[in-house]
Amino acid sequence: MRDLPIVRRVADLRARIAGYRSAGESVGLVPTMGALHNGHLSLIAAAKAQNTRAVATLFVNPTQFGPNEDLSAYPRDEAGDRAKLSDAGCDLLFAPDVAEMYPDGFATTVTVGKLTEHLDGIARPGHFEGVATVVSKLLLQSLPTRAYFGEKDFQQLQVIKRLARDLDIPVEIVGIPTVREADGLAMSSRNRYLSADNRRIAAAIPFVLRQAVPELLRGDVVEHVLERAAMRLKEAGFTRIDYVALCDEATLTPLEAMAPGARLFVAAYLGKTRLIDNWPVL
Ligand code: AMP
Numbered sequence: 606m607r608d609l610p611i612v613r614r615v616a617d618l619r620a621r622i623a624g625y626r627s628a629g630e631s632v633g634l635v636p637t638m639g640a641l642h643n644g645h646l647s648l649i650a651a652a653k654a655q656n657t658r659a660v661a662t663l664f665v666n667p668t669q670f671g672p673n674e675d676l677s678a679y680p681r682d683e684a685g686d687r688a689k690l691s692d693a694g695c696d697l698l699f700a701p702d703v704a705e706m707y708p709d710g711f712a713t714t715v716t717v718g719k720l721t722e723h724l725d726g727i728a729r730p731g732h733f734e735g736v737a738t739v740v741s742k743l744l745l746q747s748l749p750t751r752a753y754f755g756e757k758d759f760q761q762l763q764v765i766k767r768l769a770r771d772l773d774i775p776v777e778i779v780g781i782p783t784v785r786e787a788d789g790l791a792m793s794s795r796n797r798y799l800s801a802d803n804r805r806i807a808a809a810i811p812f813v814l815r816q817a818v819p820e821l822l823r824g825d826v827v828e829h830v831l832e833r834a835a836m837r838l839k840e841a842g843f844t845r846i847d848y849v850a851l852c853d854e855a856t857l858t859p860l861e862a863m864a865p866g867a868r869l870f871v872a873a874y875l876g877k878t879r880l881i882d883n884w885p886v887l
Contacts, residue, residue: 609691611698615746618699622660622747625696631656634749634776636740639663640680640794641689644784648753649693651781656750661690662743663700668707669735675877680797699747706742715741717764717771723857724760724870725881728847736761737768744774752776757783757791759868759883760857783882785811791882802842803875809841814869814884821863821886827851828861838873847872847879851886863887 612618625632633652637645652659663686670676683700690698715737720726726733744752752769754762766778783791789811790796790804799807813834820830835849851860854868867886872879 607691609687609695609698611687611700613699613701614705615701618660618697618746621697622749625658630658631750632658632660632747634743634747634752635659635661635695636743636752636754637661637663637686638665638679638794639686640682640797641686642784642792642794642796644755644757644792646689646693647784648755648781649690649695651779652751652753653694655779658696659694660697660699660747660749661695662747663698664706664739664743666706666735666739667703668738669732671729671731674729675795675798678798680794699743706739714738715768715772717768720760720764720767720857723852723859724848724850725872726760726857728872733761733764737764740765741768741772741774744769744776748774749776751779753779753781755783756780757793757882759854759870763855763857789815791880793880795878795880798878799875803878806842806875807880809838809843810871810873810880810882811884813837813841814871814882817869818884818886821851821867824863827863834869834871838871843873843875845874847874849873854885 633656635648635652649659665679667676714734716734717737721733754765762780769776769778785791788808790808817830817834831849835846850870851867852870854866860867865887869884872881
């Protein structure tokens with residue numbers, strides 16, 4: 606197996622990318638928090654297909670975790686991730702430590718308004734500030750041609766598109782469809798936390814979302830459809846539901862009636878594990 610080059614310093618990342626750029630190459634960036642699965646690898650495949658170089662980043666960003674969230678338990682497997690990235694044809698891995706990203710005296714936060722007034726913006730206070738700040742840094746550190754993000758984190762994808770436009774960061778943000786397990790469960794690093802029983806229950810999320818689509822299309826009252834979906838998740842075994850919502854996919858504003866661009870969003874817990882997913886309706 607080819608050894609994937611790894612850099613840990615911003616200066617070294619910049620030097621590598623400057624080398625690619627001076628040779629006239631294009632660069633696709635894939636930011637990740639590691640514990641890689643086929644969802645991440647589909648982002649690498651897209652980056653590789655649309656650019657001459659694919660660069661992955663691996664950084665478990667502490668500032669996007671809330672005080673009661675799973676930062677210390679977040680799965681980490683740098684050697685395994687490096688091997689997967691290498692097999693996927695990735696050209697370079699940037700894996701900084703926390704001090705490289707947030708040196709002493711670090712005092713800047715990127716806040717994206719409007720889009721973050723809904724869904725996880727409410728359920729996870731401070732989360733999107735953490736995401737927006739670290740992604741702004743990663744984009745400015747690498748200045749890639751394109752950067753790839755999954756639709757699994759749909760609100761995050763919209764927040765990142767917004768910040769790139771608002772801050773005039775010269776990059777094309779590309780959204781990639783959610784990669785799912787055979788039973789429909791969206792692949793996620795957090796699925797590793799699930800017991801065998803909970804793993805079976807987890808498949809209720811895509812099942813219930815899919816079930817709601819024809820109910821919405823035939824004109825059932827939106828509020829009733831959402832309540833029914835939440836009840837089905839509870840019956841399946843979900844212990845807590847942050848939201849089941851129908852929102853406009855461009856603005857993330859909740860919808861009271863069906864409209865073009867309507868998308869279903871869910872966040873629900875199985876024990877301590879929080880799962881999210883989303884599904885287009887119209
Ligand atoms: P994470 O490591 O969880 O921060 O995810 C890194 C990137 O991979 C984000 O852009 C995610 O949206 C994306 N991603 C995570 N899971 C999936 C999936 N199942 N399908 C497609 N993209 C995904």
